[in-house]
Amino acid sequence: MLKIDLHIHTIASGHAQSTILEYIERAKKLKMKTIGIADHGPGDFEALVSEIYFKTLERIPRKVGNIRVLKGIEANIIDAQGNIDISEKLVERLDYVMANFHAETSYKNKGIKENTKATINAIRSGKIDIITHPFATERFPIDIGKISDEACKNNVLLEINLSYFFGNKIKDSTVPNAKLMIDIARKHSKKIIIGSDAHNIWELGDDSAFMKKFKKMLGLTNNLIINNYPRELFKLLKINE
Ligand SMILES: [Zn+2]
Ligand SMILES: [Zn+2]
Numbered sequence: 001m002l003k004i005d006l007h008i009h010t011i012a013s014g015h016a017q018s019t020i021l022e023y024i025e026r027a028k029k030l031k032m033k034t035i036g037i038a039d040h041g042p043g044d045f046e047a048l049v050s051e052i053y054f055k056t057l058e059r060i061p062r063k064v065g066n067i068r069v070l071k072g073i074e075a076n077i078i079d080a081q082g083n084i085d086i087s088e089k090l091v092e093r094l095d096y097v098m099a100n101f102h103a104e105t106s107y108k109n110k111g112i113k114e115n116t117k118a119t120i121n122a123i124r125s126g127k128i129d130i131i132t133h134p135f136a137t138e139r140f141p142i143d144i145g146k147i148s149d150e151a152c153k154n155n156v157l158l159e160i161n162l163s164y165f166f167g168n169k170i171k172d173s174t175v176p177n178a179k180l181m182i183d184i185a186r187k188h189s190k191k192i193i194i195g196s197d198a199h200n201i202w203e204l205g206d207d208s209a210f211m212k213k214f215k216k217m218l219g220l221t222n223n224l225i226i227n228n229y230p231r232e233l234f235k236l237l238k239i240n241e
Contacts, residue, residue: 002205004227006036006072006096007132007161007195012053013039014046016199020060020069026201027067033230035204036070038098043076043085045104051090058093070239074132075099078107080114082121084128091127096237098130098159098195101140112141120150129237130193133161135177136169148181152188155236157226160218162210163197179218186219191226193233 008023009016018026020037027035037057040047057071072094075084084091084099091097099122101107101115109115119142122128134147151158158181164174185192198204214220226233234241 001030001032002194002196002207002227003032004034004036004230004233005032005196005198005205006034006070006130006193007038007074007098007159008035008198008204009039009074010037012047012049013044013199014048018198018201022201023198023204024064024067024069026204028065030205032067032205034068034070036072036096038072038074038096040102041073041075041085041099043078043105044102051086054086054090055093070095070237072096072098075128076102076105076107077118077122078105080110080118080121082118082123082125084122084125088127095239096129097127098132099128100132100134103139109140112143115140116143116146119147123147123150123154123156126154128156130157130159130195132159132195133164133197134158135174135181136161136164136171137173137177138171144177144180145184148184149188152185152190155190157191157193157236158185160192160194160210160220161197162194162207163199163203165210165214175214175217178214182218182220182224186224191224191229191232192220193226
């Protein structure tokens with residue numbers, strides 16, 4: 001079980017089924033320490049919410065019982081300049097910003113060269129803390145080696161997204177891409193982050209099947225996983241404890 005899971009979608013994403021309160025109660029039951037709400041940005045056609053939803057997240061207590069509740073977003077890269085679908089002001093107000101391409105937005109696949117350039121620009125913008133599922137290159141091909149290198153150099157976390165390892169989301173490229181990403185992070189002495197991409201409470205923090213099947217295959221070791229090091233993660237996200 002992950003101690004910290006920052007990749008959680010609520011009903012506000014339009015295609016997820018649980019509420020913030022339900023996630024908090026589930027996290028309590030699972031003895032997790034920190035969860036992060038990260039609904040899809042307003043550029044996602046399915047999202048039910050606009051920027052104001054994300055702004056008002058700060059009115060939710062930072063801690064509910066023993067559970068720390070961080071407020072974030074899974075934003076969308078929307079152009080070749082690496083811009084994302086939220087304002088600079090919102091970037092500053094949220095605890096953390098995750099981003100990548102998503103099919104249900106105005107950005108359509110522009111080929112590996114352009115997609116890589118857009119992602120590198122997003123990484124260099126200083127607005128993004130985590131690149132979600134970078135190893136999933138099926139819909140938006142990118143140069144995973146270059147992206148991983150650039151993310152490490154700019155202190156942007158690379159995500160192992162659990163939802164991409166099962167069902168029809170796992171592709172021939174998933175394991176080799178993820179392994180390359182992890183190898184590059186190790187080379188730079190950087191950690192990666194694991195996110196569940198939960199769309200309902202039963203997916204929250206559950207890394208058991210992934211750990212059993214893929215951890216060894218990917219050469220992933222506990223010392224590389226920043227979810228195991230809350231202090232280091234909070235420092236990186238500039239969150240006061
Ligand atoms: Zn995503
Ligand atoms: Zn997601």
